[in-house]
Amino acid sequence: MKSTPFDIIELKEMARQIRRDVIKMLMISKSGHSGGPLGLADVFTSLYFHLLKIDPQNPKWEGRDYFFLSAGHLCPAWYATLARSGYLPLSELTTLRKINGRLQGHPAPAHTHGVPGVEIASGALGQGLSTAVGCALGLRLDKKSNRVYVILGDGELDEGQNWEAMMTAGHHKVDNLIAIVDRNHCQIDGRTDNVMELEPLAEKWKAFNWHVLDCDGNDIEQFISTIKQAQSLKGKPIVLITHTFMGKGVSFMEDDYKWHGMPPNEEQGKRALRELTPTKYGDFIEFEWEK
Amino acid sequence: MTRYQIKEHKATRLGFGEALVELGHENPNVVVLGGDVTGSVRTDLFMKEFPDRFFSVGIAEQDMMGTAAGLAVAGKIPFASAYGEFAAGRPFDQIRQSIAYSDLPVKICASHCGITVGPDGATHQSLEDIAIMRVLPHMIVASPCDYHQAKKMVKATIDLKHPIYIRFFRDNSPVYTDPSAEFQFGKADTLIDGKDVTIVACGLQVWEAILAEEILQTEGISVRVINMHTIKPLDADILIKAARETGAIVTAEDHQRHGGLGSAVAEFFAENLPTLQEFVAVNDTFGESGTGEELMKKYGIDKDAIVKAVHRVLLRKKNR
Ligand SMILES: Cc1ncc(C[n+]2csc(CCOP(=O)(O)OP(=O)(O)O)c2C)c(N)n1
Numbered sequence: 291m292k293s294t295p296f297d298i299i300e301l302k303e304m305a306r307q308i309r310r311d312v313i314k315m316l317m318i319s320k321s322g323h324s325g326g327p328l329g330l331a332d333v334f335t336s337l338y339f340h341l342l343k344i345d346p347q348n349p350k351w352e353g354r355d356y357f358f359l360s361a362g363h364l365c366p367a368w369y370a371t372l373a374r375s376g377y378l379p380l381s382e383l384t385t386l387r388k389i390n391g392r393l394q395g396h397p398a399p400a401h402t403h404g405v406p407g408v409e410i411a412s413g414a415l416g417q418g419l420s421t422a423v424g425c426a427l428g429l430r431l432d433k434k435s436n437r438v439y440v441i442l443g444d445g446e447l448d449e450g451q452n453w454e455a456m457m458t459a460g461h462h463k464v465d466n467l468i469a470i471v472d473r474n475h476c477q478i479d480g481r482t483d484n485v486m487e488l489e490p491l492a493e494k495w496k497a498f499n500w501h502v503l504d505c506d507g508n509d510i511e512q513f514i515s516t517i518k519q520a521q522s523l524k525g526k527p528i529v530l531i532t533h534t535f536m537g538k539g540v541s542f543m544e545d546d547y548k549w550h551g552m553p554p555n556e557e558q559g560k561r562a563l564r565e566l567t568p569t570k571y572g573d574f575i576e577f578e579w580e581k
Numbered sequence: 582m583t584r585y586q587i588k589e590h591k592a593t594r595l596g597f598g599e600a601l602v603e604l605g606h607e608n609p610n611v612v613v614l615g616g617d618v619t620g621s622v623r624t625d626l627f628m629k630e631f632p633d634r635f636f637s638v639g640i641a642e643q644d645m646m647g648t649a650a651g652l653a654v655a656g657k658i659p660f661a662s663a664y665g666e667f668a669a670g671r672p673f674d675q676i677r678q679s680i681a682y683s684d685l686p687v688k689i690c691a692s693h694c695g696i697t698v699g700p701d702g703a704t705h706q707s708l709e710d711i712a713i714m715r716v717l718p719h720m721i722v723a724s725p726c727d728y729h730q731a732k733k734m735v736k737a738t739i740d741l742k743h744p745i746y747i748r749f750f751r752d753n754s755p756v757y758t759d760p761s762a763e764f765q766f767g768k769a770d771t772l773i774d775g776k777d778v779t780i781v782a783c784g785l786q787v788w789e790a791i792l793a794e795e796i797l798q799t800e801g802i803s804v805r806v807i808n809m810h811t812i813k814p815l816d817a818d819i820l821i822k823a824a825r826e827t828g829a830i831v832t833a834e835d836h837q838r839h840g841g842l843g844s845a846v847a848e849f850f851a852e853n854l855p856t857l858q859e860f861v862a863v864n865d866t867f868g869e870s871g872t873g874e875e876l877m878k879k880y881g882i883d884k885d886a887i888v889k890a891v892h893r894v895l896l897r898k899k900n901r
Binding site: 356358398399401402409410411412413414417418419420421422423424425426427428429431432450451454455457458461462 | 612633634636637638639641643644645646647648649650651652653654655656657659674675677678679682683684685
């Protein structure tokens with residue numbers, strides 16, 4: 291990134307702030323996904339405040355790394371991250387899923403009616419890996435050093451298009467691409483293991499000619515070091531099977547698939563915010579009851 | 582007397598393939614995606630000339646559309662090509678979200694469209710693609726009438742800022758347009774002027790309309806023939822003029838009657854200038870194997886079907 295990367299203490303604090311933002315956004319919108327976004331707060335923070343080459347003041351900067359969120363429903367955490375890193379005014383986080391706003395229920399790019407920093411629409415699952423592969427092929431053709439990152443849900447991998455794209459990426463050896471699978475074992479109907487068995491997942495990616503790395507996505511230091519390791523790998527696309535807990539940071543949501551698509555009600559939101567103590571970065575809104 | 586002379590027979594898909602090669606030379610950002618039908622859709626020509634800018638994705642049209650969208654994000658000018666049904670029907674949701682909603686200038690070039698693809702039978706006869714592509718916001722939909730126009734049309738896509746779906750045909754078909762004639766999306770061609778009735782056609786049916794006019798001329802009927810090569814956006818001015826001056830419309834296309842060119846024209850007139858219209862199209866049925874010519878006859882989209890439709894609409898006009 292163009293500004294100084296955050297250190298580990300700052301990153302942890304920012305990740306907690308993004309979790310607070312997600313809770314508050316969802317309390318206001320009363321609609322949207324809690325579990326996945328909370329689980330990915332550490333990943334989003336690490337990417338946008340430490341790893342990605344980006345210029346939030348100039349979202350289309352040619353030298354940027356390209357980021358795609360294939361599982362579009364996870365966007366509350368993305369929007370909070372984009373706002374915290376300067377793509378959007380913080381005050382806009384009150385507008386999630388609201389009419390005439392830019393924070394669509396599932397993300398859209400700025401040139402349609404969405405937000406800066408979003409390259410392409412997502413929400414219909416299963417499409418983002420193909421897009422990321424295409425983008426990586428385009429950058430490679432131009433001999434650019436920019437990298438492409440894409441986040442995929444683990445349930446999302448049920449969609450067949452992912453496996454087409456995995457083959458394409460392996461075939462073309464797109465090693466400027468890093469895919470991050472949010473391996474939280476949860477999807478709408480239940481545990482991924484019950485809805486559709488994905489294991490042996492690492493072996494599947496390997497069989498499609500990918501480098502496979504494994505890490506704890508709720509451990510910022512480990513996630514960052516694994517991405518750095520990924521950046522050094524050559525010759526094949528790289529996937530990080532990134533273990534996270536759905537609802538991470540909020541005790542009564544953790545590892546419970548029922549929180550996949552539910553916003554907290556007022557009581558639950560207050561409890562969550564008590565657990566996620568305030569940070570030096572400050573909230574984007576102070577509710578009446580907090581005053 | 583035919584007003585147009587056939588200079589040769591060549592396929593519209595060949596015009597596409599040759600134009601791609603020219604574009605490849607003119608613009609280094611042009612890239613092409615292949616889905617194991619390269620020789621059929623004629624992207625083989627580009628592949629041979631620019632192997633580095635050709636990406637095979639295997640038989641995976643959904644992945645192809647997503648990959649094309651990603652290439653567009655990276656600043657490339659991607660052409661994604663497959664048979665009509667597999668270029669529009671199979672990857673519909675991918676086109677809808679990653680290309681149309683995201684408003685990326687991907688060029689979807691569908692070959693082997695319509696019932697005239699023939700012997701392969703109904704699975705391969707895309708008769709719904711105009712309908713499902715023109716319903717998408719941001720999407721431009723076009724279908725050239727012959728080889729020359731196909732070539733010019735493909736070259737004109739280079740400046741488009743929005744996604745486009747173009748429909749080509751497999752068979753060799755009459756080449757009769759002037760290669761030096763100007764081409765602009767949304768500006769239809771009046772091929773024959775007339776005052777009693779207007780035939781608005783696209784694709785191979787434009788030639789059928791020209792043949793129909795030849796027959797109708799001998800009956801003393803003055804027929805206007807319009808080549809509506811751009812189905813979305815339609816050429817509003819030419820339609821209003823035709824309705825005012827001839828008062829009777831026949832649309833003709835190699836597509837289902839619901840949702841295609843005929844529907845687009847009817848929607849336009851319903852809102853702007855209600856006008857008598859007859860539809861020449863496949864009548865809410867799937868096709869079958871046969872030659873293109875046999876199928877056009879059996880499914881009522883050839884010159885004879887157009888002649889009958891003209892008679893019907895003129896009767897309605899008279900009895901009005
Ligand atoms: C094509 C498609 N089918 C179904 C859905 C509905 N849907 C939204 S999220 C989801 C589950 C995704 O699971 P996962 O990727 O594991 O995300 P997580 O539960 O971890 O948030 C489903 C089925 C969708 N958005 N797109």
